[in-house]
Amino acid sequence: MREVVSPRSGMATLVLMFMGGSIVYGIGKQAGADTWLAVIAAVLLAVPMILIYARLVDLSPNHDVLETMEQALGRPLASVVVIIYGWYALQVMYESVSNLGNFVVVAGLTETPKVVPALSLLLISLLAAKLGIEVLTRWSGVLLVVIILISVSAFVLVLQEVDLTNFLPVLYNGVLPVAVGTLSLLEFPFLEAVIFMFSGAAYQRPGGARQVMIWGHFLAGAVILFIISLTIAVVGPQIYQMLYYPVYGAVSRIDVAGFLTRLEFTVSFIFLITTFVKTSVCLIAACRCVGFLMGESNYTYFATPLALSGIVGTFWIAEGTLEMEEMALQLWPPLELAVQLILPAAIWITAEIRLKKGKEPGTKKAPA
Amino acid sequence: MFGAAAVVILYVAVGVAEVLLWERRSARVVTAYCVMMTVVCVLTVLLTLGIEPPRLILRTWFAGLLRRLGIRG
Numbered sequence: 001m002r003e004v005v006s007p008r009s010g011m012a013t014l015v016l017m018f019m020g021g022s023i024v025y026g027i028g029k030q031a032g033a034d035t036w037l038a039v040i041a042a043v044l045l046a047v048p049m050i051l052i053y054a055r056l057v058d059l060s061p062n063h064d065v066l067e068t069m070e071q072a073l074g075r076p077l078a079s080v081v082v083i084i085y086g087w088y089a090l091q092v093m094y095e096s097v098s099n100l101g102n103f104v105v106v107a108g109l110t111e112t113p114k115v116v117p118a119l120s121l122l123l124i125s126l127l128a129a130k131l132g133i134e135v136l137t138r139w140s141g142v143l144l145v146v147i148i149l150i151s152v153s154a155f156v157l158v159l160q161e162v163d164l165t166n167f168l169p170v171l172y173n174g175v176l177p178v179a180v181g182t183l184s185l186l187e188f189p190f191l192e193a194v195i196f197m198f199s200g201a202a203y204q205r206p207g208g209a210r211q212v213m214i215w216g217h218f219l220a221g222a223v224i225l226f227i228i229s230l231t232i233a234v235v236g237p238q239i240y241q242m243l244y245y246p247v248y249g250a251v252s253r254i255d256v257a258g259f260l261t262r263l264e265f266t267v268s269f270i271f272l273i274t275t276f277v278k279t280s281v282c283l284i285a286a287c288r289c290v291g292f293l294m295g296e297s298n299y300t301y302f303a304t305p306l307a308l309s310g311i312v313g314t315f316w317i318a319e320g321t322l323e324m325e326e327m328a329l330q331l332w333p334p335l336e337l338a339v340q341l342i343l344p345a346a347i348w349i350t351a352e353i354r355l356k357k358g359k360e361p362g363t364k365k366a367p368a
Numbered sequence: 369m370f371g372a373a374a375v376v377i378l379y380v381a382v383g384v385a386e387v388l389l390w391e392r393r394s395a396r397v398v399t400a401y402c403v404m405m406t407v408v409c410v411l412t413v414l415l416t417l418g419i420e421p422p423r424l425i426l427r428t429w430f431a432g433l434l435r436r437l438g439i440r441g
Contacts, residue, residue, distance in 0.1 A: 302401065304405070305407075308412070309411075311415070
């Protein structure tokens with residue numbers, strides 16, 4: 001199934017996907033007051049890998065990344081790689097759903113069973129996956145504007161609480177915490193863009209994926225930098241490190257003349273929207289991987305069992321907020337290291353060599 | 369128990385209805401779909417009965433398998 005998306009919509013989806021989870025959790029908190037430096041470093045260091053992901057999508061304009069991988073690696077090896085990526089996409093989906101469940105239970109509806117928000121999110125994500133990436137990207141294009149408007153409004157309202165001395169002194173604890181924060185931020189959220197590669201979004205112009213992924217990456221980096229810096233400026237680095245949901249804590253301080261208060265729901269809204277987009281993209285990617293393995297072009301056939309597996313998956317992946325936070329702050333567990341760095345680089349090099357050979361006149365065409 | 373029975377009925381109903389609504393059906397895809405739905409249904413039923421998926425048992429099993437294969441981490 002070839003689904004053509006406009007660059008603007010693709011970018012919006014990528015931005016919302018990056019924001020899913022990352023803006024509510026205190027990401028990169030290892031760096032303390034220098035988290036803003038860690039975000040900038042992570043955005044810049046992720047660029048080469050983002051370019052590799054984009055190149056893999058652009059390499060063969062008439063084929064999606066799964067077919068390109070099959071041409072480059074052969075069916076058996078491509079199948080193994082697809083199983084790994086399918087599992088990774090599912091795992092990220094379970095994490096997102098679990099994040100939302102924990103957030104709802106901790107921040108608001110304390111008596112609600114975790115399965116209720118998880119099931120609601122999975123059902124709307126299932127609907128989105130059934131409708132396809134094209135619909136999801138168009139929807140994201142509209143919602144991104146709303147989310148940026150809400151973020152800017154919150155910034156204006158919280159301005160009186162901002163204390164820029166919270167950023168000082170710069171690099172007080174040295175470079176090491178910033179380096180650790182940077183690596184943690186690379187793993188989550190910036191290199192999770194690898195999943196977007198498998199969403200099957202096709203672009204009208206050659207090189208469309210590069211435009212979408214690189215600009216989406218920078219825009220997401222800018223939004224995350226803005227939100228995280230603002231949070232640290234409001235709550236201070238110590239509280240930023242202590243709270244599970246520091247952005248929620250920062251927005252809860254908004255108080256305009258005792259009249260406009262309790263605006264935390266805006267954070268909940270942003271979290272819900274971004275988590276929905278991330279879950280849907282992960283579900284679509286996992287469905288496409290299963291579809292590839294089964295030789296079925298209509299990936300939506302597998303959406304229901306994979307979405308429903310999320311009910312159990314959320315309980316598998318972590319048992320609570322504490323474990324989720326610990327996972328979010330981990331530095332590249334083996335699976336993430338393989339799927340975000342090693343495999344894309346290896347596939348890209350192999351694909352460049354083998355597909356170039358296949359294009360040369362007089363050479364045998366690569367197996368389809 | 370009632371919850372577990374409801375889950376099974378719901379999963380069977382959804383599974384059958386969805387397969388009937390497909391535009392085309394191949395044996396391979398239908399089999400894969402049924403296997404996936406069955407696995408998910410069994411795990412959900414266990415969860416409904418209060419038996420959370422035994423992560424520790426699975427981890428130990430995988431660790432034992434790796435050790436038997438001679439892969440040490």
